[in-house]
Amino acid sequence: MATDSAQEAAGLARTVLAGLDGLLPEVDALYQDLHTHPELSGAEVRTAGVIAAHYDAAGLEVTAGVGGLGVVGVLANGPGPVVAIRADFDALPIAEDTGLPYASTATGIRPDGTTVPVMHACGHDLHTASLVGAARLLVAQRDRWRGTLLLIAQPAEETMQGAKAMLGDGLFDRFPRPDVVLAQHCAITRTGMVHHKPGIAYSxxxxxxxxxxxxxxxxxxxxxxxxxxxxxxxxxxxxxxxxxxxxxxxxxxxxxxxxxxxxxxxxxxxxxxxxxxxxxxxxxxxxxxxxxxxxxxxxxxxxxxxxxxxxxxxxxxxxIAVDNDEAVTARVRAVHAELFGAADVIDLPEANKGSEDFAYYASHRGRRIPATMWFYGSTEAALWDAETGELRERMARMPGQHTPFYAPDRLPTLRRGVETLVAAALAFLPGRPA
Ligand SMILES: [Zn+2]
Ligand SMILES: [Zn+2]
CATH class of the missing domain: 3.30.70.360 (Alpha-Beta Plaits)
Structure with missing residues (x-):
């Protein structure tokens, strides 16, 4: 992407994001609600209902029950590319021990019938709240851009079943087939940081x-x-x-x-x-x-x-592995760097050893769909800055995801999570003259 077009997309993103200060308390309220009411993979009935209600209130065309509990929101906003954004919304069988006032005390029932504590320990609540926030801003400023937004809220990521189920239920046949698919995952680097990884990003x-x-x-x-x-x-x-x-x-x-x-x-x-x-x-x-x-x-x-x-x-x-499209990754990265400054856009040196079923959105009926998934920091700046060493050494000392202690610094993380999504969508959706 030429620098001038990255500047153009970042400029458009700034306009759309002007409403974020006013919206952030609502995004935060949604986040805290999801965090307090986590549900196990495949049992996210309440969460799916909350998301559908928010999509509806945002003015999207909503379809629930896609591949089980998946929720799809569509905004057809004139001729142009179809941009899909995916967020996952399941939680983990972990007893939260963060001491936060909105900490989870929820339980869930596993497939074997045992009752277990449940916690949003991977940050899927952040992903979902930020996606709703981004959707609301993009809807509010729909006169500024054209194309189609396809918002995919996916259950059961941790069990690697949700993406396959939604795709198997005709996600890219019943709804507009995307030209590009985007997603993000929070990470335990400092809030504000954004990380890209072209090629293999997850195992x-x-x-x-x-x-x-x-x-x-x-x-x-x-x-x-x-x-x-x-x-x-x-x-x-x-x-x-x-x-x-x-x-x-x-x-x-x-x-x-x-x-x-x-x-x-x-x-x-x-x-x-x-x-x-x-x-x-x-x-x-x-x-x-x-x-x-x-x-x-x-x-x-x-x-x-x-x-x-x-x-x-x-x-x-x-x-399968998440294989980020090189050109799409470079384009999103350029807009993020333009918007956030190059110092906060730090590439990852290697693939994450974790896994993500986002991988499955990158192909449809044997044809590749360009896709990318990036990462964004969620650790409080003071905690991060108190440590020294290179990125991975510091990450190893932070309260990690999939532990009872994962406590993202919610306001800056939610803010950056909305910004990254809006900017990435507008990297592909052309602007309209003001
Ligand atoms: Zn996870
Ligand atoms: Zn996750």
Whole structure:
């Protein structure tokens, strides 16, 4: 994007964002409401209703129930490109321990029937509140730009099911097919900072549940058993050799055994053990290598250890990598740099080891849709500035996402989250003469 067109888009963004000071208290009220009432992935009934009501009040054409609990808002504002913006709205099974006055005390019911505490520990409440704020400003200034806005509020991101479900329910057939898809995720850098990453921005992920079969026996008669606890332990140790010894060290890969369950008492050898494993890599061929090695080891240990039948290896959740379009990323980045100053627009040196089902919006019926997802800081400036070191060292010392202590500095984060979205949308929606 030529500098003059980035300047033009930033100028238009400034005009649209002039209303943000007046709107911010309402965006904050929505954020606090969502934060206090988090819901687990796939159970976000209240949240979806709140979003639909806000879309409706903003003057968007609203469709709820897309792919389960997804909510779509459309604003057709004359001929021009179709720009989609996606925000996710599910929360996590974590007990909040921030001490904030609006902290969550909510609970939810997991698919297995257990009741768990629930918290917006990934900041999806920030994404949603900022999307509603951006929508309201863009609607209010619709005479200044033309084109179509498609606002995608997505459930069930954490379980990597929401995007697939919405797309599978005809998201890009029933509604205008986007020319570009945009999204953002809060990060634990300082508020105000914005981070771009062309190319691979999030890893591909596959989560497995592995059941290893043994033969139960009295704990004092181990020779009558096939001990699945020992098989599980041997499997876990050997799995760690995959990343260390089977993958090119230049490839970013992760294998984590995040959960191990077997048995009830010291004197009972149980009949089975269950492992849950996550694999991460930046491409499908590399994650295929990880999976094949994992299957070989799991089956090999079971066979060597006299397991009565082969283990079950179930793929429970998965997503492909987020591959940010180079040109679209550069264009959004240029407008952000123009609007916020180059000092606060700091590129990420490498892909995030987390995963995001945003990846699926980038293709439709085998055709690529240019898409980009950027990151923006949410840590209080004083906390960030008190630390020294390079970006990643400082990030490691901040209260992290997916922990009970994640407490974004809400007003500056919400403000920047609205600004980034409005600016990115206007990087693609042409202006109209005032
Ligand atoms: Zn998350
Ligand atoms: Zn997230």
């Amino acid at each position: 591909a992920c596959r989560n497995f549940r592995i059941t290893i079969h043994g033969r139960g026996a009295h704990g004092a008669a181990p020779h009558w058993s096939v001990d699945p606890v020992l098989l599980a332990a041997q499997t876990i140790v050997l799995l760690q050799g995959i990343v260390a010894r089977e993958v090119d060290p230049d490839e970013m890969t992760v294998l984590t055994v995040g959960s191990v369950h077997a048995g009830t008492r010291p004197n009972i050898i149980p009949p089975e053990a269950v492992l849950e494993v996550t694999l991460r890599a930046t491409s499908e061929p590399v994650i295929d290598v990880l999976q094949a090695a994992m299957e070989r080891i799991v089956n090999g240990v079971a066979a060597t250890g006299r397991s009565p039948r082969p283990p079950e290896i179930e793929l429970c959740e998965h997503t």
